[in-house]
Amino acid sequence: MVRRPSSLTLRLIVGAGLWTVFALIVVGVVLVFLFRQTVERSFDARLDVLLESLIVSAEFDRNQGVYLSGPMAEPRFEQPYSGWYWQITPRQGQVLISRSLWDRELRQNLAIPVPQPHHYYTMGPDDQEVRVVERDIIFPDAESSVRFAVAAVTTENKLEVTRFVRAIVIALGLMGLGLIGAVIVQVRYGLRPLRTLQHELGRVRSGEVDRLEGRYPAEISPVVGELNKLVEHNSEVLARARTHVGNLAHALKTPLSVLMNDSASEATPLAISIRRQLEVMRRLVDHYLVRARTAAAGQVIGTRTPVQPAVHSLKSTLEKIHAGRGLAISVTGGERLNFRGERQDFDEMLGNLMDNACKWAAHQVRVSIDKQDFELVFLVEDDGPGISDEQIETVFSRGQRLDEAIPGSGLGLSIVRDISGLYGGAVTLGRSDLGGLKATLVLPAAADAS
Structure with missing residues (x-):
C-alpha cells in the first residue's frame, strides 16, 4: 500500500508538479505534431511547384509521344540517387524518368485515376522513404492520360523535426523547472501564515x-x-x-x-x-x-514559571524555618530558565525536595539547576546520613516514613513523584558527593526568558 505524503507542502508541490509535467508533455506533443504538419505542408508545396514545372516542360507528339522540351531547373534531378526524382508514365509508351532514378522507377498504381495532385509516402531507390506528388494529365491529341510524378526523400524533414523536438524538450524542460520552482515559492509563501501560527502556538504553550x-x-x-x-x-x-x-x-x-x-x-x-x-x-x-x-x-x-525567582523564594523560606540549625543552602544555575507548568506545582515539587534535604542535612544543602535539551534538571543534595537502595522505594510509598521523629506527613517524595509524572518528568534518588541523599528532578522546560 502506497503511503500518501503527510506534509501539506509536499502534497501541494507534488500535485502541482505532476499537473505541470502532464501539461507540458501535452503541449510538447501538440507542438511537435503541428510542426510536423507544417513541415509536411511546406514540403508538399515545394513538390507541387516542381510537378507544375515538370508538366509545363512536357510536350506531346503523336509520333514521338511525351517528351521534355527542356531540362528541369532543379539540378538534383540530374544526380544519380540524389533523393529528388521525377517520372512521366503514359498509359501506353515508354516511361520517362529523371537521371537521378538511374535505372529504377517509382512505384505507382495506374489503376486509380488522379485528376488532382495526390500526395503519399512510398519506398524509393535504395529503400529510402520518399514523399510523392502525382497527377494525371490528358494532352489534346493524346488518346489516354499521362501520369506525372515528383518525389523526394524525407530525410531533411525528419532531421528538421528531430531538431525541433530536441529544442522543444530543452525549452519545455527549462520551463517546467521554472514553473515547479515558482510553485515551491508560491506554496511556501502561501503556507507561511500556518508556520507563523505554529510558532505562535508554541509561544502560547511555553x-x-x-x-x-x-x-x-x-x-x-x-x-x-x-x-x-x-x-x-x-x-x-x-x-x-x-x-x-x-x-x-x-x-x-x-x-x-x-x-x-x-x-x-x-x-x-x-x-x-x-x-x-x-x-x-x-x-x-x-x-x-x-x-x-x-x-x-x-x-x-x-503555563510558564521562571525558575530562579521561585527557587530563591523557597531558599529564603527554608532558611527562616531552619534558622536555628545554621544550615548553608546554596543555589547554582537557573538563570533565564523556565518551567513549563504552574508555579504552585513547582513549589510543591522542589519545595518538598529542598525541605526534605534541610530536615536530614547536618550542615549543608546544595541545589544545582541545569538545562539539557528541552528538560530542566534539578539536583538537591545534602550532607546527612542518606538512605540505602532498599529504602528508596519505601520513601516513595504513600505515607511511609523512615523516621517518625522527623516532622512531616511522609507524603513529600510520593507527591513529588506523582506531580512530576503528570508533567512528563521524573524524580530519582541516589548518593550525593556530600555524603547524604541526592534527589534528581527532571521537568519540562519552557522557552527561556528574553
Missing part, C-alpha cells in the same frame, strides 16, 4: 504569551479565534477545578480536625486507633487533592 496575536489571512483568522477561545476556556476550567479542589479540601479537613480534637482527649485503645486512622485519612486527602489539582494544571496551555 507560556511566553497567553493568546495568539498578529494578523492572519481571512481563511485562518476563524481558526485563530477558535484557538484563543479554547485557551481561555482551558484557563477557566483550571480556575474552576482549583476552586472545587479547594472547597473539597476545606470540606474534608474540617470534619477530620474535629474528630482529631475529640479523640485527642481520650487515651483509650479505640481513641488511639481512631487518631491513627484519621492521620492516615488526612495524609491521603492531602495527597489526592494535590494530584487532582496538578492533573488539571498539567493540561493547561500556556
Whole structure:
C-alpha cells in the first residue's frame, strides 16, 4: 500500500508538479505534431511547384509521344540517387524518368485515376522513404492520360523535426523547472501564515504569551479565534477545578480536625486507633487533592514559571524555618530558565525536595539547576546520613516514613513523584558527593526568558 505524503507542502508541490509535467508533455506533443504538419505542408508545396514545372516542360507528339522540351531547373534531378526524382508514365509508351532514378522507377498504381495532385509516402531507390506528388494529365491529341510524378526523400524533414523536438524538450524542460520552482515559492509563501501560527502556538504553550496575536489571512483568522477561545476556556476550567479542589479540601479537613480534637482527649485503645486512622485519612486527602489539582494544571496551555525567582523564594523560606540549625543552602544555575507548568506545582515539587534535604542535612544543602535539551534538571543534595537502595522505594510509598521523629506527613517524595509524572518528568534518588541523599528532578522546560 502506497503511503500518501503527510506534509501539506509536499502534497501541494507534488500535485502541482505532476499537473505541470502532464501539461507540458501535452503541449510538447501538440507542438511537435503541428510542426510536423507544417513541415509536411511546406514540403508538399515545394513538390507541387516542381510537378507544375515538370508538366509545363512536357510536350506531346503523336509520333514521338511525351517528351521534355527542356531540362528541369532543379539540378538534383540530374544526380544519380540524389533523393529528388521525377517520372512521366503514359498509359501506353515508354516511361520517362529523371537521371537521378538511374535505372529504377517509382512505384505507382495506374489503376486509380488522379485528376488532382495526390500526395503519399512510398519506398524509393535504395529503400529510402520518399514523399510523392502525382497527377494525371490528358494532352489534346493524346488518346489516354499521362501520369506525372515528383518525389523526394524525407530525410531533411525528419532531421528538421528531430531538431525541433530536441529544442522543444530543452525549452519545455527549462520551463517546467521554472514553473515547479515558482510553485515551491508560491506554496511556501502561501503556507507561511500556518508556520507563523505554529510558532505562535508554541509561544502560547511555553507560556511566553497567553493568546495568539498578529494578523492572519481571512481563511485562518476563524481558526485563530477558535484557538484563543479554547485557551481561555482551558484557563477557566483550571480556575474552576482549583476552586472545587479547594472547597473539597476545606470540606474534608474540617470534619477530620474535629474528630482529631475529640479523640485527642481520650487515651483509650479505640481513641488511639481512631487518631491513627484519621492521620492516615488526612495524609491521603492531602495527597489526592494535590494530584487532582496538578492533573488539571498539567493540561493547561500556556503555563510558564521562571525558575530562579521561585527557587530563591523557597531558599529564603527554608532558611527562616531552619534558622536555628545554621544550615548553608546554596543555589547554582537557573538563570533565564523556565518551567513549563504552574508555579504552585513547582513549589510543591522542589519545595518538598529542598525541605526534605534541610530536615536530614547536618550542615549543608546544595541545589544545582541545569538545562539539557528541552528538560530542566534539578539536583538537591545534602550532607546527612542518606538512605540505602532498599529504602528508596519505601520513601516513595504513600505515607511511609523512615523516621517518625522527623516532622512531616511522609507524603513529600510520593507527591513529588506523582506531580512530576503528570508533567512528563521524573524524580530519582541516589548518593550525593556530600555524603547524604541526592534527589534528581527532571521537568519540562519552557522557552527561556528574553
